[in-house]
Amino acid sequence: MSKLTKEQLAEVQEYIQSLPEEEREPKLKEIMTQFEEQTPQCPFCLMSEGKIQTTRVYEDESFLAVLEINPVNKGHTILFTKRHIKSFGDFNDLEIENIGKIMKKLSVSVSKFGEGINIIDSEGKLSGQRFEHFTINFIPRIKDDNVKIGWQGKPSNEEELNKVRELIIEGIPKDKPKVVSTPIDEEKLKREFSKFKKNLP
Ligand SMILES: [Zn+2]
Structure with a gap:
């Protein structure tokens, strides 16, 4: 994670607070992802940035x-x-x-x-x-391409399958109801954060 200055953190916090409650968590996650230091060795990041042909x-x-x-x-x-x-x-x-x-x-x-x-x-x-x-x-x-993709199944039973079924159904995230809210100024947000990025040590 990149180091944010106190001021930058305060600005992020202020922006997040200005959002309707249900948008805060996902937005914060999205913003923080932008700040996460992209491992220089990650070839997919390098490809995305055009640094690898x-x-x-x-x-x-x-x-x-x-x-x-x-x-x-x-x-x-x-x-x-x-x-x-x-x-x-x-x-x-x-x-x-x-x-x-x-x-x-x-x-x-x-x-x-x-x-x-x-x-x-x-x-x-x-x-x-x-x-x-x-x-x-x-x-x-x-x-005959010799690619091996496979697995060995293990026997289960009805009781176990039903238990797992319950757990999976329980674990499926619920869709959040759509809330009409003030539109977010995405452009402003992008500008602010590219400014932050430049100021990072
Ligand atoms: Zn990556």
């Missing part, structure tokens, strides 16, 4: 898709957020809105390179995520 196949305001430089099969494409976020759970509204359309388009195009496709999102160390940056791999599959 890539073969781009898709770009919009929140996503970038590039060809994997060491493809599993021809056509292997990686889609990732421009922001340094770890998971689907960290998506902002724009990213949520865009991801489905982009995935559909890329899957149609990339699957033409094979007779099947794996679309893989890995989150967390145990899943194989190497950099804590949200990515989706589109891997076209061809016969």
Whole structure:
């Protein structure tokens, strides 16, 4: 996390306080993400910033898709957020809105390179995520390509499945009711924070 001066923190706080209550937490999270020091070694951040050369196949305001430089099969494409976020759970509204359309388009195009496709999102160390940056791999599959993606299921029972069902349903975040509120001056906010960024030690 970058170090904010007391004044900068106070300004952030003041801005957050001026928002309707239900918008405060998500906005604060979004702002703080901008301040988080982007690990210089994160290749996806470097690609987003154009500091690493890539073969781009898709770009919009929140996503970038590039060809994997060491493809599993021809056509292997990686889609990732421009922001340094770890998971689907960290998506902002724009990213949520865009991801489905982009995935559909890329899957149609990339699957033409094979007779099947794996679309893989890995989150967390145990899943194989190497950099804590949200990515989706589109891997076209061809016969005898020797790619191993698989798992061994363990037997369960009705009681256990029902318990887990309850937990999952309980854990699904509830949609917040839409509240009509004063519009946020996004442009002003962006200006303020780029000023902060420049002043950082
Ligand atoms: Zn990153």
